[in-house]
Amino acid sequence: MELLDGRALANQLTDEQTLAVDLLKQQGVTPKLVVIMVGEDPASAIYTRNKQKRATKIGMASVLKKMSAETTEAELLAVVEAYNQDQTVDGILVQLPLPPQINEDRVIQTIDPNKDVDGFSPVNIGKLWMNQPGLVACTPQGVMAILAAHKINVAGKNVVIVGRSNIVGRPLAALMLNANATVTIAHSRTKHLQDLTKTADILVAAVGVAHLFGAVDVKPGAVVIDVGMNRLADGTVTGDVDFEAVQDQVSAITPVPRGVGPMTITMLMAQTIEIAKGRVKRG
Numbered sequence: 262m263e264l265l266d267g268r269a270l271a272n273q274l275t276d277e278q279t280l281a282v283d284l285l286k287q288q289g290v291t292p293k294l295v296v297i298m299v300g301e302d303p304a305s306a307i308y309t310r311n312k313q314k315r316a317t318k319i320g321m322a323s324v325l326k327k328m329s330a331e332t333t334e335a336e337l338l339a340v341v342e343a344y345n346q347d348q349t350v351d352g353i354l355v356q357l358p359l360p361p362q363i364n365e366d367r368v369i370q371t372i373d374p375n376k377d378v379d380g381f382s383p384v385n386i387g388k389l390w391m392n393q394p395g396l397v398a399c400t401p402q403g404v405m406a407i408l409a410a411h412k413i414n415v416a417g418k419n420v421v422i423v424g425r426s427n428i429v430g431r432p433l434a435a436l437m438l439n440a441n442a443t444v445t446i447a448h449s450r451t452k453h454l455q456d457l458t459k460t461a462d463i464l465v466a467a468v469g470v471a472h473l474f475g476a477v478d479v480k481p482g483a484v485v486i487d488v489g490m491n492r493l494a495d496g497t498v499t500g501d502v503d504f505e506a507v508q509d510q511v512s513a514i515t516p517v518p519r520g521v522g523p524m525t526i527t528m529l530m531a532q533t534i535e536i537a538k539g540r541v542k543r544g
């Protein structure tokens with residue numbers, strides 16, 4: 262079994278990104294990421310702190326804009342619009358989920374598609390499904406980067422993605438399709454799920470149920486990508502796959518933590534750096 266160590270790969274890419282940021286700074290551009298967090302969701306607080314730490318580590322400018330849980334939609338939209346106009350800001354990320362008084366779709370549609378580091382805007386989603394260049398959701402990009410780094414070719418493979426979220430399942434399906442995989446998206450209404458997951462050469466679990474998948478769900482020799490991030494009562498984090506139960510029968514698997522999560526942040530940085538390169542060209 263090959264361990265697909267996302268943290269090791271993230272550390273390696275972090276060194277390369279530090280050099281890329283240095284080079285941009287020499288050209289007069291400091292890549293800048295703005296993370297907007299509304300309310301005090303403790304899990305979101307951990308993620309946003311990790312993002313800030315990484316940005317600082319590679320020398321990027323990073324702003325954490327904290328807004329109260331009572332923020333109105335109009336107030337949030339005004340803040341987003343101001344960052345859209347700010348020429349020193351390369352990437353804008355609004356941490357999800359948002360409080361119930363705010364319509365997420367409207368917020369996402371307000372972010373300038375050229376600054377949409379999450380790749381959530383309809384413009385970027387459309388480009389992704391048309392296999393055109395654009396900004397792409399970071400977790401799916403992280404999955405593709407892990408596979409590429411381990412020379413796991415997806416072309417012609419049967420890829421089964423369990424989960425149809427806008428953040429993970431759908432954009433990952435598009436990336437896999439663009440890479441010539443045969444893609445099936447399964448979800449809570451899928452019938453005979455186990456029959457399907459057992460056909461997967463590459464199984465992606467993105468459901469959010471701790472240890473939903475075990476030995477009986479996985480084909481021997483399959484590659485397993487675990488995007489699950491489930492916090493247990495004792496505070497530890499675990500995936501959607503029972504790692505212990507499947508490790509002896511898979512050819513490769515991502516752990517949780519230290520798998521896809523750290524690569525999500527790496528791709529966020531990569532995408533912000535790419536946008537900043539455009540700022541150099543425009544002068």
Ligand SMILES: Nc1nc(=O)c2c([nH]1)NC[C@@H]1CN(c3ccc(C(=O)N[C@@H](CCC(=O)O)C(=O)O)cc3)C=[N+]21
Binds near residue numbers: 307379517518519
């Ligand atoms: N607009 C928006 N964009 C996002 O990309 C977004 C979001 N909202 N809302 C929440 C989810 C979740 N997410 C994670 C990122 C990194 C780790 C991560 O680094 N995890 C580490 C640590 C896990 C731990 O110990 O907590 C690991 O897996 O090793 C996890 C989860 C980004 N999200």
